[in-house]
Amino acid sequence: KAGVTQTPRYLIKTRGQQVTLSCSPISGHRSVSWYQQTPGQGLQFLFEYFSETQRNKGNFPGRFSGRQFSNSRSEMNVSTLELGDSALYLCASSPETRDRKNIQYFGAGTRLSVL
Amino acid sequence: GQQLNQSPQSMFIQEGEDVSMNCTSSSIFNTWLWYKQDPGEGPVLLIALYKAGELTSNGRLTAQFGITRKDSFLNISASIPSDVGIYFCAGQLRTGTASKLTFGTGTRLQVTL
Numbered sequence: 001k002a003g004v005t006q007t008p009r010y011l012i013k014t015r016g017q018q019v020t021l022s023c024s025p026i027s028g029h030r031s032v033s034w035y036q037q038t039p040g041q042g043l044q045f046l047f048e049y050f051s052e053t054q055r056n057k058g059n060f061p062g063r064f065s066g067r068q069f070s071n072s073r074s075e076m077n078v079s080t081l082e083l084g085d086s087a088l089y090l091c092a093s094s095p096e097t098r099d100r101k102n103i104q105y106f107g108a109g110t111r112l113s114v115l
Numbered sequence: 116g117q118q119l120n121q122s123p124q125s126m127f128i129q130e131g132e133d134v135s136m137n138c139t140s141s142s143i144f145n146t147w148l149w150y151k152q153d154p155g156e157g158p159v160l161l162i163a164l165y166k167a168g169e170l171t172s173n174g175r176l177t178a179q180f181g182i183t184r185k186d187s188f189l190n191i192s193a194s195i196p197s198d199v200g201i202y203f204c205a206g207q208l209r210t211g212t213a214s215k216l217t218f219g220t221g222t223r224l225q226v227t228l
Contacts, residue, residue: 004157033215042118043158043203043218056215090157092216101165102209103148104216106157 002027004107006091012113018079021110025072025093032074033104034066037088049074050096086114121204121219128194129227136202136222137188144206147180147187152201194226
């Protein structure tokens with residue numbers, strides 16, 4: 001079974017631009033979560049999507065947004081990029097099993113550099 | 116954003132030595148998880164713990180879910196060079212149907228021959 005796939009792996013943007021990152025979850029997984037990883041703040045939760053609906057959100061400004069499609073694939077968008085948005089963005093999927101042991105499995109991430 | 120207190124921050128050990136790291140929180144979690152991250156990659160799940168007091172092993176790795184549900188530890192026995200990496204604890208709290216992971220600050224492990 002293929003793992004969580006994130007594209008692209010690397011991105012370079014300039015301040016003020018916007019960016020869209022993509023995540024394909026493990027087949028059969030219906031929940032997708034996004035995290036930002038920086039040296040200073042560590043791993044921070046951005047948001048979680050299930051059945052095309054955002055059901056949990058972290059403490060990030062409105063410039064960070066996401067969506068989920070009917071096939072569970074997800075995208076996140078960052079508008080008006082700032083230098084501080086440079087980070088590794090990680091996507092995780094989980095199966096939403098009835099036993100509630102919903103372990104999150106991570107992709108390799110997208111490394112975003114804002115110049 | 117919130118991060119769990121994880122210690123030690125880094126460890127330099129010799130091959131064959133045992134390793135111990137722990138994670139504490141001011142909040143209760145339903146699930147504790149331990150992940151390992153290699154450079155340029157995403158975290159890979161090592162062990163998942165679901166009940167207070169639970170002790171679980173995965174090969175040379177052993178982890179425990181604290182009785183208070185506010186802490187967890189991970190032990191690695193007889194370390195080998197491929198154990199090098201950053202280890203993260205994560206607490207998971209499900210509120211209704213939503214869930215999110217709160218991560219520890221990480222323990223960087225270096226193994227020397």
